[in-house]
Amino acid sequence: MLKTTACGFGSLALAGLCQQAQAGVPSTLLQRQPMFPPRAKRVIFLFMAGGPSHVDSYDHKPELYRNHGRDYDFTGVRFGTFGKKSKRKLMKPLWDFKQYGQCGQHVSELFPYTAQMVDDLCFIKSMHTEGVAHGPSTLFLHTGATNLIRPSVGSWVTYGLGTENQNLPGFVTLQPSGSKGGPRNHSNAFLPAIFQGTSIGKAGQPASEATLRNAVNTSLPRAEQERRFRLLQKLNAAQLANRPQDDQLEAVAESFELAWRMQMNAPEVFDLAGEDQATKRLYGIGEKHTDDFGKQCLMARRMAESGVRYIQVNYADESTNPRWDQHSNMPKHMDHARATDKPVAGLLADLKRRGLLEETLVWWGGEFGRTPFSQNADGRDHNPRGFTTWLAGAGVKPGISYGATDELGDTAVENKVHMHDLHATILHILGLDHEKLTYRYAGRDFRLTDVHGSVVHDILS
């Protein structure tokens, strides 16, 4: 214990670290045993880019109504106002709250569909995180670092567990944005490349066009593709004939066989044509506001069904002010709520009726929340000090609310959950110990949670 506290490393760990580099480190997507019995097999992360306002949606603050328009002392956290004190005006929620479900969770008019599912949700209302601007905070959400080059959560998960279906990627991110960290948000960083997130489509493109890159050959008719592939098999066989039992070369030949199988399988996963009308309606597909995000959510379910390990669905765009980023004009939150609420609730309901929710952890949230005081008359600024995230499905207690912000909703005060803690908890639910899931790089063992993070045991089922 003494060595642990003084130097940060136990001597046992040290002994482990002195072994030669990377022997036995997984570098394939083959399924691996978790470290202990997992509560969930996979994750679907619904990323709400820009920072949805918790005080207008799930974190009900009666005091905020009472103090509407009053001054609030605030110490600046941004460039130019760093450390400076100023008076800000408190602003009451723009939408009314009602209680729902057995649990009586408050939900505002922003999310009427999700409100119907609250008995399945596990709210964390005491989230806090690092960074103030979108880029650093979004990177922190995805990689546990605001600036340094670190692997994404999904990369760590597939590194730890591999994936169930070898004909599909293990970590998929649907329609990611190129801004606010961009590809680094799904990057493997220094982990082997196989753990990189595979992006399907990109923000701003219609979901109906999203598919696995190069899974479809647009240059050649099917018959010709097949002829070339057969010829390639013969050429490879002839080349291998002179090199019997050469693993490296055989792996290349095998990669073509696998690619050919993926080509047959992958496009089907992203093709929603086979889904019945009732299912599509559940997700709001075919309705003006929800069609696009509904399609993404339905693809997520199809991937979950096909055994993709980590699925991220992005509600994001390419603008300087990401979608939920209402520095002015808070009423615009309604557009985003309308676009996502029904699809998200539909996804939960669909997972539930298919029994998939029992083995899938669903995570909804943004990179931070918004301030209880106003900005530019009718907007709210970024708030990394306190915000709400919810989890649902495998591994978490349904119908509960954990932690709290202060009475105005500015700062997490009770049972605080740092983003590192959330990361640790997600890994734990998947059967991975965030302190033991390490990778040796540049002479050091790295973790998703760096030297931080504690599992939030109170929310585990």
Add this chain to the structure above:
Amino acid sequence: MGGDSGPAIVPGDREASRLIRAVSYADGDLKMPPKYRLTETERVALAQWVESGAADPRSGQVSKKSEEIDLAKGRRFWSFRPVTQPPVPKVDEALGQGESLGAIDRFVLSRLAKEGVRQVDLAKPETLVRRLYFDLIGLPPTPEQLDEFLADTSPEAYARLVDRLLSSPQFGETWGRHWLDVARFAESSGGGRSLMFRNAWRYRDYVIDAFNSDKPFNEFILEQIAGDLLPEGTAAQQNERFVATGFLALGPHNYELQDKELLRMEVVDEQIETVGRAFLAMTIGCARCHDHKFDPIPTRDYYAMAGIFRSTQSLVPGNVSGWVERNLSPSPEVQRKIDQHSKATKKSNAALRDAKTELQKVEVAAGRAGVFVDNPQAEKIGEWMKSTSNKNFYGENYIHDKGEGKGQKKVIFTAELKKAGEYEVRVGYTHGTNRSEKVPVTIAHTGGETTLHINQREVPPISNNFKALGRFRFDEGKATITVSNAGTKDVTIADAVAFIPLMNLNKDSGLESRLAKLRGEVDRLAKRVELLKNSKPAGSPKAMAVQDQKEVSDWHVHIRGGIRNKGPIVPRGFLQVASRRQVDAQAKIRAGSGRRELAEWIASDENPLTRRVMVNRIWHHLMGQGLVRTTDNFGVMGEAPSHSELLDWLAGQFARDNWSVKEMIRHIVLSRTYRLASVGESDGLAADPENRLLWRANRKRLTAEAIRDSILAISGQLSDQQGGYTIRKFSQYDWGYEFNTVRRSVYVPLFRNTLMEVFEAFDVANPNVVTGRRNETTLPTQALYLLNSPFVNKEAKRAGERIERLGHTDAERVRLAYRLTLGREPSAAEAEVAMAFVSDAVSSEENRPWASLAHSLISSIQFRYLD
């Protein structure tokens, strides 16, 4: 035991033991364990244990001294020892099989003899020539080059080929690329808001030129770390040295980080880590928060270097920070153009100003003076942001809606008109490509309200600032014009409005005609000014660079890396363990930041790491694995060299050759060991499966660049144009950038947010970190890329057409296809497969047998490997 802020435990003294303070949570910054506080019982037990002398619980022994990094012991580790001059071993000359043996071979063979392992035979000439072409110039030999070499039976043929390839310009493009991996080169910042580095290409070209001109590697080091501080040279030298310091500047930084002190330290950290790994193969960054866990690098060494880089300016302040750019002296020809242009601009600006003044005078005289209302005087609804970025504004500034809050923002301009009558209404705005195209302007006049739309992307016709909207009648008193952002899509501008009276106040027709003439003159001059602005010559070129801060100083240790947690100040200096004596690690700074002294310390013959690291990297690229396989880690966590004497001999030779990279390459590729086959019978397979002893050549995978360049070479599309700016004009962001070029891969823009697909698929170096050795993965996404990507399909089609055109018979075409793609003749069996395929095929628009054959060969296993 302890850290930078004092010993954790002082046996017998609980007050001086930081451990006890940490667990007590008495100190705001020092809390251990960080997550929870120990129980009272645990804390008391600890305190008593310290009081009683802090015995080791395993042995019961009371420790005498706190553990500190033992530098003397550290210096005994292989990589920190001075480079030795090992004698070249004697070996059985018969092992040369008729060739005389060089030093490299003698070291290798002597070791093999000891282990009782024999080398395999030499590679076949066609294998060797393909290997050499790719290794030195990154391209396959053409069938003609192949024939030429195979036909030359003279003993000097191979050495001549080596010389020819070393002196070809493609050499620098290939070996420069290796260095660009180490320099984590990229042309955008990546991170939160990825910013384009539009001048980074100059650093790329500098590197390529350095390898082509065989710039001594020690000079190359000096220029990259401290080029700006070297004694003054010619203008061209000076330019080159500024550009070279781009090495320090072009890291992946999150310029929008709001905590600017943190950002500054992150940049310093990145520079220390990059310099450490690039030149010394040391992970110095580990010592930011605590003494290095594995290598003898104390935290004070880190902050000794941090003092140097904190005294170096890399950032320019701002909400989103900028980076330092330094002006380069333009070539005389460019300078002449710049001078001419600036003279013409000055002249036109002055003429325009004069004409405007004159016009104003006449307008007053003619009773035509307009009534102007500027935006500060107008009523603003919603948030409008002030700006002066575009200079053609009226008054002090203009305002814009930030492109948001559509339909909720308005600017109401109200004028006090002294006389009723007809006025020309003008609205002022600054134009630009990001502006709204249909901005509603509502004029409340005597006849009612009229709304007109203006396109703010177009240059305003009057003085580049105002646009006339027509004639309207107004009553005496208040008149309003409203600019709104309703229905607009982009940035909407409001600057000013003007009412120009048109009533016949003055009948002096002379004045009227003079007025018309003057207005024409002002418009003409305004157009000319705008024209000149758009035809500005490329201007004084700029380089991404660094410079010394105005104030330079030593810096504090940051306790546990906390940027606001300052410990003692440490003098600027270098790694103590890699300095022969303690005193050599202190920077004897003549002036400035100390970068020059750091560069000299690294580039010195005395430094035990620098030469070893570089010759090992060269060895790695040519032999497929380094003598030290962990090319970027020469520390305890790295691997020890397989042939330490050979490594030192090479490092010594490097110095004897005046740090010439080309000479080092020549020594290695002329060795017999380089020319061995990669397969063959030997007892090595069982004794040494990893080939650490070099009983055969290692098979190497082609780099992503070589794969792409070969495909373009085979299809006949590859351009041989060298150097220059290659990012497409008008591309604002790297995300979604469309790569469309047939230039060599080294010239393809390299962005941190978007990599060319083939690069991403085939393990190009991660441009965020120092990479001396790339990953080599085999993934189905690579196969999908080769099978289905439009690029490969298109080039295979072209290659097929080329094969069809160049060959006369099918048999000839099959041979050509193999020689073009794999650099060898097909075996009888392979020729048979290919002939059968071709004769079976029915050629049609979509079905081209030669394209199919080329495509399948490009996809085939051997294409991506060098035997």
